[in-house]
Amino acid sequence: MSTHTIDTGAPVIPADTYDTTTFYADPDAIAVVTNTTAPDAVALPAPDASTAELLAAAREAGRRAVPAPFAETALVARPLLRRVGLPVPGGPLSYAVAPDLTIRYARPSASAVGSAGCSGDDDTLLVTGTLRRVPWARTARAVVVLATAPFGPVLFTLTPDQAVLTAGGNLAEEPRDNLYLDALEIPAAQVRRTLPQVLEEAELRAALARSALIAGAGESCVELTVAHTAARTQFGRPLSRFQAVKQEQARLIEEVALVRAAVQAAATPLDTGAPVTRFAVAAAKTQASASAAEITRIAHQLHGAIGITRLHPLHLATTRLWSWRDEDGDETYWARHLARSVEATALWSALTAEP
Incomplete structure (x- = not known):
């Protein structure tokens, strides 16, 4: 090796x-x-x-x-x-x-x-x-x-x-x-x-891989934003001490956690070929693509204008998030697949089934 x-x-x-x-x-x-x-x-x-x-x-x-x-x-x-x-x-x-x-x-x-x-x-x-x-x-x-x-x-x-x-x-x-x-x-x-199932597996694998990348870039946004608001001062105190900033940071962390949880939940079904695989992957990519917009908005808002420049590392994460959001199917594409993957009578079992 x-x-x-x-x-x-x-x-x-x-x-x-x-x-x-x-x-x-x-x-x-x-x-x-x-x-x-x-x-x-x-x-x-x-x-x-x-x-x-x-x-x-x-x-x-x-x-x-x-x-x-x-x-x-x-x-x-x-x-x-x-x-x-x-x-x-x-x-x-x-x-x-x-x-x-x-x-x-x-x-x-x-x-x-x-x-x-x-x-x-x-x-x-x-x-x-x-x-x-x-x-x-x-x-x-x-x-x-x-x-x-x-x-x-x-x-x-x-x-x-x-x-x-x-x-x-x-x-x-x-x-x-x-x-x-x-x-x-x-x-x-x-x-x-x-078999047609292999073509479907290829689409699912690509979407889940892109979702994992989005989760990672989101984590980078959290790290950079938390560090920036702790170091930057306004009116004699760090930005992170302001209630409005705290609320936005909490929302940023929440969005990234949602993506990470959705990606993790889809891993086992993809390995085992469980019936809920398509549902789980569609949920992961829908959440990842939808959250990408909020993650980048909050990160750039809390960084101010400096975050968009090529000299600041934040752009390495956010430009990827904007790109990956649409690649291998955006949130609209996968939301439709998510809705079609379960009937109304089977929705509860799909949501509560063990992976």
């Missing part, structure tokens, strides 16, 4: 120039996230750890604004590859759920009945279309793609250099790249037929 270190001592690093190749040198490595502004180091759990352990590590990555795709690799890409029996590449990974790709067989069967490419001699595919806003695509060793092929749901992998990449980013300047595929041939060895 090897160990590698990601140094986040200089957090304002352009994401496209950050060396993510050391993030995971091989699929069995344990990474250590360090921050030179604090003497502590956090050992990330092994890749086959429980979802609860991985979520805790993702939350810490969100708190430290780690410029690397830990959550995408550990919570989405790797579990899905293991689920379908594909080898897990070393290095950082990303994912894309792309139902709109045009997929046909690269070696059509001569005896097939129907349109050309609807059946093949093997599972080698020709893929055309666009993978939009793929997280960390330019730094990923491979991208795990979930789509629908002529024979049904399919999972396959590709490398970014196989596509035409257009660089993009979110508000926090994290890579969100478009990958354009033009009749790209995917070898059968990189393709796995799968």
Whole structure:
């Protein structure tokens, strides 16, 4: 078992120039996230750890604004590859759920009945279309793609250099790249037929990973805000001594606690495949995205104008919160799924069931 270190001592690093190749040198490595502004180091759990352990590590990555795709690799890409029996590449990974790709067989069967490419001699595919806003695509060793092929749901992998990449980013300047595929041939060895449940699991994993990152960034907002209001004085006393400031700080801590609790509650159902999994994940992402607005509002209000500048570390958390709120489904999207996941007669049992 090897160990590698990601140094986040200089957090304002352009994401496209950050060396993510050391993030995971091989699929069995344990990474250590360090921050030179604090003497502590956090050992990330092994890749086959429980979802609860991985979520805790993702939350810490969100708190430290780690410029690397830990959550995408550990919570989405790797579990899905293991689920379908594909080898897990070393290095950082990303994912894309792309139902709109045009997929046909690269070696059509001569005896097939129907349109050309609807059946093949093997599972080698020709893929055309666009993978939009793929997280960390330019730094990923491979991208795990979930789509629908002529024979049904399919999972396959590709490398970014196989596509035409257009660089993009979110508000926090994290890579969100478009990958354009033009009749790209995917070898059968990189393709796995799968079930619709795997596509659903991919969506749930992505949403829960993003929720954990939001929880971590929220914790950073709390830490920075509490420190600021304790140190800043007005009318001869710290800001934290004013009742209005205390009330807003309490509300900030409450919002972050709600997100953290919702994320933790969804971990076990995702591992066990419990019937309430979709309900739990939908609740977590709905709460996380909704709370992101309040967390950033309160944090910036209590910091005053200084919190929005690039010279202040608060912007590392809040710009991520604003970005992650919408990614992998915003609160409106997941609130609808939350409502559809239970009938009125089953709502109480869903709320009170053991995870």
